Amino acid sequence: MTALGELTRPWQAMSYGFLDPSAKRELRRAMLKAVAVPGCQIPYASREVPMARGWGTGGLQVTLTLVNPGSVVKVIDQGADDSVNAVSIRQFVEKVTGARGTWDTQEATILQSRHRIPEEMLREDQILVLQVPNPEPLRPVQPNMSVARQMHADADYGRLWLVLYEQIVRSGRIMQGASYPAMVNGRHVMTPSPIPRWDLPKLNMSRHLTLLSAGREKRIFAVPPFTRVEPLAFADIPFRVEDHASLVCHRSGVTGFFMNEIPQTGGDSRHELSDSHFGIKAIRRAEGEAVEIGATWYRNGAMT
Amino acid sequence: MAYVATRGGERAIAQAERLYREGLGPVDRDRVTVIARSLPWLVDRVMGEASLYEPELAALALAQTGGDLYEAVLLLRAWRTTQPRLAIAQPVTQDRLFTLRRISAAFKDIPGGQILGPTLDYSHRILATGVLEDQPLSSAPVQKADHPAPPHHPSLAAWQKAQGLVADPPREQVAPDAIPDLTREPLLFPAPRAHRLQSLARADSGGVLALGYSAMRGYGNAHPTVNELRLAEAELRVRHPRGTVFSAGRVKISQAEVAAKNGGTRIRLGFAATLGWNEVKVISAATLDLNAAGATKGAPTEEEFFLYHTEPVEASGFCIHFKLPHYVTFQSSLDAMRDAKARSAVTTETGPHARYPHTSGDAGGASAPATLPDSVEQIGETAE
Numbered sequence: 001m002t003a004l005g006e007l008t009r010p011w012q013a014m015s016y017g018f019l020d021p022s023a024k025r026e027l028r029r030a031m032l033k034a035v036a037v038p039g040c041q042i043p044y045a046s047r048e049v050p051m052a053r054g055w056g057t058g059g060l061q062v063t064l065t066l067v068n069p070g071s072v073v074k075v076i077d078q079g080a081d082d083s084v085n086a087v088s089i090r091q092f093v094e095k096v097t098g099a100r101g102t103w104d105t106q107e108a109t110i111l112q113s114r115h116r117i118p119e120e121m122l123r124e125d126q127i128l129v130l131q132v133p134n135p136e137p138l139r140p141v142q143p144n145m146s147v148a149r150q151m152h153a154d155a156d157y158g159r160l161w162l163v164l165y166e167q168i169v170r171s172g173r174i175m176q177g178a179s180y181p182a183m184v185n186g187r188h189v190m191t192p193s194p195i196p197r198w199d200l201p202k203l204n205m206s207r208h209l210t211l212l213s214a215g216r217e218k219r220i221f222a223v224p225p226f227t228r229v230e231p232l233a234f235a236d237i238p239f240r241v242e243d244h245a246s247l248v249c250h251r252s253g254v255t256g257f258f259m260n261e262i263p264q265t266g267g268d269s270r271h272e273l274s275d276s277h278f279g280i281k282a283i284r285r286a287e288g289e290a291v292e293i294g295a296t297w298y299r300n301g302a303m304t
Numbered sequence: 305m306a307y308v309a310t311r312g313g314e315r316a317i318a319q320a321e322r323l324y325r326e327g328l329g330p331v332d333r334d335r336v337t338v339i340a341r342s343l344p345w346l347v348d349r350v351m352g353e354a355s356l357y358e359p360e361l362a363a364l365a366l367a368q369t370g371g372d373l374y375e376a377v378l379l380l381r382a383w384r385t386t387q388p389r390l391a392i393a394q395p396v397t398q399d400r401l402f403t404l405r406r407i408s409a410a411f412k413d414i415p416g417g418q419i420l421g422p423t424l425d426y427s428h429r430i431l432a433t434g435v436l437e438d439q440p441l442s443s444a445p446v447q448k449a450d451h452p453a454p455p456h457h458p459s460l461a462a463w464q465k466a467q468g469l470v471a472d473p474p475r476e477q478v479a480p481d482a483i484p485d486l487t488r489e490p491l492l493f494p495a496p497r498a499h500r501l502q503s504l505a506r507a508d509s510g511g512v513l514a515l516g517y518s519a520m521r522g523y524g525n526a527h528p529t530v531n532e533l534r535l536a537e538a539e540l541r542v543r544h545p546r547g548t549v550f551s552a553g554r555v556k557i558s559q560a561e562v563a564a565k566n567g568g569t570r571i572r573l574g575f576a577a578t579l580g581w582n583e584v585k586v587i588s589a590a591t592l593d594l595n596a597a598g599a600t601k602g603a604p605t606e607e608e609f610f611l612y613h614t615e616p617v618e619a620s621g622f623c624i625h626f627k628l629p630h631y632v633t634f635q636s637s638l639d640a641m642r643d644a645k646a647r648s649a650v651t652t653e654t655g656p657h658a659r660y661p662h663t664s665g666d667a668g669g670a671s672a673p674a675t676l677p678d679s680v681e682q683i684g685e686t687a688e
């Protein structure tokens with residue numbers, strides 16, 4: 001006779017990857033929908049995870065659903081792998097999945113990021129997971145989610161162009177910083193999450209899949225590989241990335257990439273590479289180590 | 305690796321958590337027991353917001369976080385979401401509740417009677433400083449009533465329905481596993497009533513009070529009269545796989561029904577219930593429910609507004625996320641601001657292109673302040 005114990009698995013404190021299978025199934029369905037309709041926000045239930053909302057819980061749920069023990073996971077916050085919250089997320093993913101963590105963009109299979117896309121180009125076998133605080137590009141012109149949903153259905157985006165136009169009238173140029181709105185696949189306007197404008201062209205016709213997930217706001221959207229991502233702009237006033245092309249990293253001597261500005265006591269400022277591990281690799285190579293640095297999206301400060 | 309040495313996030317977060325835990329001291333079972341026994345109302349509040357009825361785990365969450373309520377609720381929610389669903393309990397109707405306190409402000413007396421039950425409502429709020437001088441606070445034993453109140457009471461709304469004062473829509477027949485559940489599906493608007501009531505049941509007590517109070521003060525269209533307020537215990541009746549329905553225990557619940565008498569020939573009712581005893585929360589939540597119908601977009605009484613903004617885990621998490629570094633986002637705006645400022649200085653100097661007339665008497669105009677207009681709204685900058 002079969003003992004009851006043989007029919008069940010031993011009790012475990014949590015499922016593999018923390019989320020239970022029903023949560024993962026729901027997320028997979030939402031991700032597939034998001035890939036099928038690029039840029040369209042797909043609602044999902046969004047489980048509580050052992051991290052505060054607004055701290056990458058949406059990205060974390062996607063990562064935990066995609067990950068397997070063979071995955072290599074890179075987590076960055078503002079471009080840095082050792083930023084405190086990035087460390088916390090990477091340690092959690094390693095702990096509950098057995099996946100290996102890495103700082104190296106080239107080596108990672110899943111890259112979870114807050115507010116940056118690495119400078120080295122991503123390949124088709126890599127997935128970028130962007131943490132999204134506010135998934136709704138229409139929020140500043142329409143804070144009501146149900147009305148905004150209707151506006152997306154109608155492709156009613158005139159008020160976004162109006163905001164950009166007002167900026168030009170009032171300040172002489174487009175003042176939008178990060179979270180620059182972009183038309184995806186010619187149909188849905190999305191916010192690319194608060195990545196700098198520098199990173200937005202990296203999403204256009206890229207080889208990798210990008211999943212954008214807002215845990216608190218319970219929305220997921222995607223930019224599939226080889227999908228058009230066009231920043232909103234005017235025929236006579238084109239989209240411009242940050243004016244960082246000529247800045248020099250004071251640590252690595254590298255130039256032509258997005259930089260952090262570090263104010264100095266003398267009143268001036270120094271700059272350092274925002275993609276911290278890219279900077280580390282550049283320093284190591286300069287010191288004579290054999291370090292492999294991948295092809296970058298930008299060359300000589302211009303998008304390739 | 306000089307680049308890395310200046311950082312060291314991994315060590316910092318480990319030490320920061322140790323420092324916090326050191327301040328709390330070791331958390332053991334005794335501490336949990338003392339909290340569960342001495343702070344039942346706090347435990348109830350946490351259980352309601354966590355939507356997890358387990359007094360011992362709620363006390364543990366309070367002990368583990370040193371009483372930081374939002375942290376405690378997050379701990380319980382994150383634990384709850386991983387638990388399997390073993391069964392769905394039978395619906396609880398009001399006349400089956402074991403009612404310990406039941407009051408109505410709408411009538412002097414009501415069928416089944418008003419039951420005052422345990423309350424501080426009529427106590428004098430004098431701080432018992434004697435306790436600190438070794439005079440323990442204790443009260444004389446409760447004198448039992450000559451005739452004990454019945455454990456079950458009819459609902460007042462049932463009487464009002466029979467009188468034709470309250471609409472009596474037919475009860476919806478919903479299969480147990482088809483009951484809408486916002487922990488398993490997204491909240492969309494207009495929300496199913498089940499989602500609205502579930503969301504209010506889990507809502508932040510302070511949050512629903514703030515928005516409910518705004519409605520009570522006059523930002524709502526309906527003044528709430530407490531039709532019926534109950535503190536009770538509900539039997540958790542579950543169907544055994546063999547078919548027998550049995551009681552798996554009792555949970556404390558509170559519920560409020562508030563009535564608006566204005567408009568038309570019928571009383572309108574607002575309703576809220578939550579796990580644990582928390583009267584302020586259910587009265588406020590029922591007031592929001594009462595005022596939601598026809599509320600204008602963006603009003604505190606609009607369903608989307610109050611459900612989004614009273615979710616304790618989301619609201620507190622987003623609030624504290626502003627402590628995270630935002631220097632990339634900040635950097636992204638700096639070059640545009642500097643460029644706009646430079647342009648503005650140029651147009652000011654050249655005169656004819658200046659958008660604002662100079663008010664200074666300086667003929668050259670070069671010393672006029674830069675005419676940067678009011679802060680320019682950016683898309684998506686409101687919530688990062």
